[in-house]
Amino acid sequence: MAHSMTPGQADLAHILIRMRLALLRNSLRGDRATNLYFGVLLGLALAAGTIVVAVLWPAYLPLALAVWLIGWIFGPIFTGGGDETLRPEYFAMLPATPRRIAAGLLAGAFAGPAPLVTLIALLSLPVYGWRHGPAGVLIGLAAALATLTTMVVISRVVVAVIGLFVRSRVTAATAGIVTGTALALSGNGWAPAVALGTTDTLAWTQTLVRVLPSGWGVAAIEASWPLALLILAANGAAIALLLLAWAGLLARRVVSAARGGVPARRGTPRPFPAAGGARIAAAKELRTWWRDLVRIQLLGTAFSYALVFPLLLVTIDSWIMVPFTGLIAIVMAAGVSANLYGVDGTALWLTLMTPGAERADVRGRQLAWLLVVGPAATVLTLAGTAVSGQTWAWPWVLGLLPALLGGAAGLIVCIAVTSLVPGTDPHKRGGNPLNTGADEGAESGLAWLMLVAVPTIALPTAAAILLQPWAGIPVGLLTGALSFWGLGRIAHRRLESHGTELLSLMKHGPAPQPTGKGTAADLPLKHRVAVTLCYCVAWLPTFPQGIVPMIFKIVGIQDPVWFLALHLPPLWQWPTIIFMITLGLLMYGYAILIPMRISSAP
Template sequence: MAHVLIRMRWTLLRNSLRGERVYGFATGVVVGVVLAAGTIVVAVLWPSALPVTLAVWLMGWVFGPIFTGGGNETLRPEYFTMIPVTPRRMAAGLLAGAFAGPAPLISLVAFLSMAVYGWRHGFVATLVGLVAAALTLITMVLLSRIVVAAFGLFIRSRVAAVAAAVVTGTLLALAGNGWALVVALGAAQEPTWAELLVRLLPSGWGIAAIEASWPVGLGILAANGLVVALLWMAWAALLDRRVASAARGGVPARRGRPRPFPMVPGARAVAAKELRAWSRDLTRIHLLAVAFSYAVVFVLLPVSLGWWGMAPFAGVIAIVMAAGVSANLYATDGTALWLTLMTPGAERKDVHGRQLAWLLTVGPAAVLLSVAGTAAGGQAWAWPWVLSLLPATLGGAAGLVVLIAVTSLIPATDPHKRGGNPLSTGADESAETGLAWLMLIAVPTTALPATAVVLIQPWAGVPVGVATGALCAWWFGRIACKRLESNGTELLNLMKHGSAPSRAAGGDKASAPDLPRAHKIAIALCYSIAWLPLFPQGLVPLLFKVLGVTDRVWFLALHLPEGWQWPMIIFMISLGLLMYGYAILLPMRYQPAEGEQQDRSVRQPAGT
């Protein structure tokens, strides 16, 4: 059975690599190989840092499924419910199938650094390192699968969805602002506890076996093998529970009688429907909780150093993150769009109702966070900034959410057809990540006029922020209405059948721009690394300079002489914007005009 699942996994992977996914897949493989090679370099040049490096790989395998909403399972256990096999045999087959992919192979290359590390201790230690590399890979893959299985079983209520979101948001915040916590804990003064921790993790067992005498090393390897057997049995038990439980499509169980739907006309009816979706759909609850938990933890981490300068902007950060996770708003409803399209003149009311519901869902909580953060830290200077940026970003996000949702929709599974994991929408995760990054750039851009006015005259930025927010909400919403009215049928077809790479007759590309291969690879790389110069090396040091923060940490511009800091900050921001502009605008340049497409189809000979 194992070889059948391995072949099935390779076949699904091969057939899914079509169009733009090829270049995203290639970029991921290249980045993974570079990281694996870097791990081996660490084993050669800095062997004392190898346990920490392997711990990072462990965190990627364990928390990666959480970041992706429960993991992208190519072979779902629900597909094999009718096969008459025991859960343990099914778990063994799925485990073998899990190794059929580039990620385990790349990880195995990285874990060969244990053998390189063992070469320093002799030939026997090198053999121990080879065995430890294989056991570590199996352990990490099993831990990842257990996280996916437990994730799907655990997320069955609103409370569980919020709890998982808090973990996700906290980890994301630590990845972006965790340096403050490291400095506060004084890691440089007393690092022994950290060294002990990374060696106690499963990623450090191989290092411990290499460094110990050969009887103790064999005992550690045997214990690791026993742990692998226990993890396999635990995964089998979780799979049995998962396929036996009835999937509710991501909708939590109701208690009591359902409330009657309010009989209100127009956009208010759509808003009432959307508010119920925001409070009942586990996917929306989870994503919204991720945004707010990230904002809270992100601004509180510098408080560990006694600096409250970021606390007033918790609401603004929450708005930007909420817009990022809501960028694919229409896809969360699936093919239910046909109800709107079958009602004459309902498109405009649908867009405005979704905007109103999003504002009512995100706005009050964001205002509360901003007021609480400003008052708790005693940051009186921040009131003009808060009162200016809040309405600007809130209005800009309300307009951009619906605009991006109807212009860059990514097909997802209908809510009632979701599998055992209610948070897995079935959408292309890389494409959704690209939309989220686009929103993280576009929403702050709408606040630039208010920011410029605040720098000149602080309180004058408040009316500018209110005006720009209202203008963006109205203007972007108006464009979204026209787009939905003119392309609603195409959107419904996209949600129902997915994107078609070619026409049914003639084979000519329908709408995807025919980019040269070099440009496609460059676009994928730009989306992957453009955030580095823009955010951590550009916008964050700019904020540090404006607020007078003297800590240089790892920001390149702040390590330069005083006269070169602002030019470097401007260069980094410009570089990030140029990379995103190249990735977004270049496909538009290669997009053939509608008339050219029609002429091409007319000139196409019949039967060719």
């Protein structure tokens, strides 16, 4: 007899949790496992920090929790659609209502390191509740669980909404613009707040962070008993509503035919130019940019961030960042293009099977990227500098623009072939177009690497401008041209010599080592600790203690703030700045080069 009944809700949840853990266990191999351990360690440090905030600076607890919420909302958008270990498609044929499946999937979603780390951070709520007596602790505990559930469901709903509604270029660009604006706000959002009213800004932000779902727990603890219970009940109702929405979205997702993030309505394609080599590869790549909603969305994020970030400072009448709008756009656009070969998956086989196509493909990708990003970035730079009235900025932007453009166009292909992060082939991805199936930690690591490496390339140009403002233009042009040519050359040479290995990596994942031989591909632990440390800390000497005081000194700002160099006697200021920048660059160099050397060693 056929069974038509699925297990009860608790059993279903239990089964999905076990399935998720089994999948997690199987995917934890080599570098991926180490990445996870370090991610968890970092998360635990942040969680401990949150608890410290609850003890020492309780007024800032709602703000700290809001940061966790923002992480849950925007994390998935940047790290490839969030965790999709349990894809809804797997359970499409299970005879159960979407709501029950959604509840089961939600339970499965908790079986992972991220919710656990967040829960530890949320223990700051009962810790904060202690100030209000035992009842406060009790409410804090309940609120911690409710807040965790809320954060996880919100994150899922956001991914589902994007996956389902980003079906046209307009919606993709809109989603990108919203993300970019939110990112810019989280960096410079204080500026308009200050501009709105200098006196009650604090009160205003205090209210805001309590109104956010992350702040309900604090609100409940601070409220009277009945009101606290009411807030908790409202939180429960919000969770139920979100779950209902998620179930509906999932049900629509598994039966929707549109896959792969392709715009639904398209005109008749324009014929290819009758060219060969790099030009034809660029034509292919440009079509890919235009027909991939994820790429359009990421570009939207990059450019809207670049536009909004400097403009927010204009609200307090500071125009200093406006000339650099285009330059920020270049760096951000390079960051979102870091895994250029990984996202195309095993399509690489065609390049490998076409004699001499490696060079054409690399150059074509570089050209296409320049065509996509270059004109807009140039217009933003020229317009931004002209409008801002910051005439001192002209030599800076005109020198840095070619250096950054060429540097980024060189780095994106170079890093894409040397540090490729394998994902799922585009035609095998599920109903979530954001999800590339790649190791999220490694993919965002690549983006960060790009955000650091691109500005680094422009440092010689910056140095030249310091010495002689207008020398920056020839140096910038030369840097850009050399980076474009040289890094591109490294990339296509590497593709010629290691293309087969890259293809295997994408087809079969990281090669399993024969047991007993040890994993040579993984970094030794001491190097891994050092590399992680360098990545985490190197920004400190490079930017705030190096480049920023350098700019302060050049522009003539007297306030030393927390910049070590500016607190020292004038004689020591320049040597300290140079030492700091050098130290930072050495740390970045070590962090980037050591893994490359070890992984390329036989």
